[in-house]
Amino acid sequence: MFRSARYEEPLLCDLSMVTSKKPQKVKEIPGSLMRTKSISLPNIDETQVVRHFHRLSQMNYGIDSGIYPLGSCTMKYNPKINEAIANWERFSCLHPYQPISTVQGTLQMMYELERYLAEITGMDAFSLQPAAGAHGEFLGMLLTKAYHQQRNDNDRIDVIIPDTAHGTNPASVAMAGFNVVEIPSTDQGMVDIDLLERTVSDKTACFMLTNPNTLGIFESDILKIASIVHDAGALLYYDGANMNAIMGKARPADMGFDIVHLNLHKTFSTPHGGGGPGSGPVGVTKKLEPFLPVPRIIKTKDGFDLLYDIPQSIGKLRGFYGNIGVLLRAYVYIKLLGKEGLTEASEIAVLNANYMKEKILKRCPDYELPFKQLRKHEFVLSCEKLMKEKGIRAMDIAKHLLDYGLHPPTVYFPLIVKEALMIEPTESESKTDLDRYIDALCMIANEPTEKVKKAPYTMPVSRVDEVGATRSGILTWKQIP
């Protein structure tokens, strides 16, 4: 029995009740029910089983195998102590219906994490509930709606988004019932201030922006942008998926943002990909705090509690309180790195991206860099020249990188760069690893076209029908012919 030292309740992962059950006596089976043929199952010995699963495990590629520079996704190293603590039974065995008095430590962790995120972003209050970045965006849009409704400003139905935005931005906007108004960027790869000025109106509910943007460029006119948006009576939303570029350096609140979401699974080190698990906490300034979803975590004179009675709240966003495991990993990560560590992480992430960018441009002129601005944590190359001259596409390069034992970058995003390779090395990589990646990219550009176009050669699966998979996805095992 696991028993907590402080509380009387047993924790809920107690398996003793299950394992101590006596086996039931088997009753006689009637002859008519007895099998006539012996059971036909393969006999596999342990060695074969171990080798099978070991081989499968080696087919996987993760950040522990090598560099994973998937732009926009911030695939940084996830310290093992995060896992150890997130798997600690004191947390992993908790049940959401346990009495509040028995989960004080978890509530304290969440309360403190909210304060740390507020410190990092400059926002006044946070909700830890959203389960992903996109979920945070959706909450942000619900808060936007509640804010305008409370002011009887009910005609604000447009949300403006630059054409560099992540695909989740317009999707969340549409899901929340707003119109998506997309504005093209300038030839500098930044928000077109004049166009924004002409686009905002008394119909504008919000402007959504990530800064640095998905090209890795910091929107240096952000204060001007904020005043245009605010003067029009709209709110400014920060897609914080790119926070890894500016932690400890600059705060979205000081840039004039009213609402932010962070991707804890990206910036604050939870293994992610394949759809989960994630956490996309949302932070707001004072004027939006009354609308945050319930329950809120509060500090009372006796400890911590969950507050449900908040009249202006948008209500519940999801079951229970958030992805506790991801919150714990972020909490441990922030505690371990501290203010110097977090700042240094961003500095090295930016240094690594710029080192790679400069060296690739010098050494392999086949890759081009549209937009000349300084970059932050990521940069987007174009392979258009390679396509025109040799017929090699971004996807071919991505596939051939696999033969070099390297994970490809994000391809074909953001949409405004033709044949895009979006590279985000993060702070985790050594100079040796960055150099190896640069070498591979340069070598691929010089290989025969036919060879690159047939890559990969070393993978269990070669090219897959990605368009077919999107258009007519088989989503359950039952449909497999």
Ligand SMILES: *Cc1c(COP(=O)(O)O)cnc(C)c1O
């Ligand atoms: C990843 C990402 C998102 C969405 O986050 P999810 O957690 O995948 O839903 C939004 N915006 C940007 C810029 C991103 O990189």
